[in-house]
Amino acid sequence: MSRRILMKFSAGKSVTSDAGSGIMGAGGEMLMDTIIIYGSCYGTTKIYAEALAGRMGLESVPYDRMGDLGGYQKIIYLGGLYAGGVKGLAKTVKKINAAVCERFVVVTVGLADPEDEKNVRNIRTSAGKQIPEALREKTVFYHLRGGIDYTKLNFMHRTMMKLLYDQVKKKPLEDQDAETRAMIETYGKKVDFVDLGRLDELVKALG
Numbered sequence: 001m002s003r004r005i006l007m008k009f010s011a012g013k014s015v016t017s018d019a020g021s022g023i024m025g026a027g028g029e030m031l032m033d034t035i036i037i038y039g040s041c042y043g044t045t046k047i048y049a050e051a052l053a054g055r056m057g058l059e060s061v062p063y064d065r066m067g068d069l070g071g072y073q074k075i076i077y078l079g080g081l082y083a084g085g086v087k088g089l090a091k092t093v094k095k096i097n098a099a100v101c102e103r104f105v106v107v108t109v110g111l112a113d114p115e116d117e118k119n120v121r122n123i124r125t126s127a128g129k130q131i132p133e134a135l136r137e138k139t140v141f142y143h144l145r146g147g148i149d150y151t152k153l154n155f156m157h158r159t160m161m162k163l164l165y166d167q168v169k170k171k172p173l174e175d176q177d178a179e180t181r182a183m184i185e186t187y188g189k190k191v192d193f194v195d196l197g198r199l200d201e202l203v204k205a206l207g
């Protein structure tokens, strides 16, 4: 997966590295341009991350294999939504240097409809709590739809979904929010809402 890329130093020197391209910061630290990190349990976020990386000419790295992020100026994080939290986000932000990072892009992948404003507000509120204050003002959110295959869920996730489903299944339709609706409609099934076309807008905005 790794690629050797030419790195330029402000002093005019250049070296090659497996990590990415970069320049020297004012403090002599190596500043790297952009990296894509992702957190995925069942692969839908990984599909988006790899497709995005392909379109942007970058690599995508799973959060549990990421190295030091301290020198990156733009960090794009894609994470599956699990009970409102973004998989791997809390661990990732600990490795980011908010003084160096100029833009932190958080892309969530969930089952609930990202066109639903209340759903988006809820996601941003709970994901925002996982992001330290210094980084929050540099954070931009995007929201994509993933999928689920109940035959692939691990025991803990299946149990969590059953408990949740039993709690909400009798809610009248008018009381169901986007998250509840998505879970009731897809419970026990295999559904795939992955739409790589949604990345076009993202690539344009990140360009």
Ligand SMILES: Cc1cc2nc3c(=O)[nH]c(=O)nc-3n(C[C@H](O)[C@H](O)[C@H](O)COP(=O)(O)O)c2cc1C
Residues within 6 Å of the ligand: 039, 040, 041, 042, 043, 044, 045, 046, 079, 080, 081, 082, 083, 084, 085, 109, 110, 111, 112, 145, 146, 147, 148, 153, 157, 158, 160, 161, 179
């Ligand atoms: C235990 C569990 C909790 C989940 N919680 C949410 C949630 O809060 N909001 C949401 O939109 N989707 C939720 N989902 C759906 C996942 O976000 C969705 O399946 C996503 O595509 C998973 O990404 P991954 O395949 O990269 O792991 C949940 C799924 C499971 C199994």
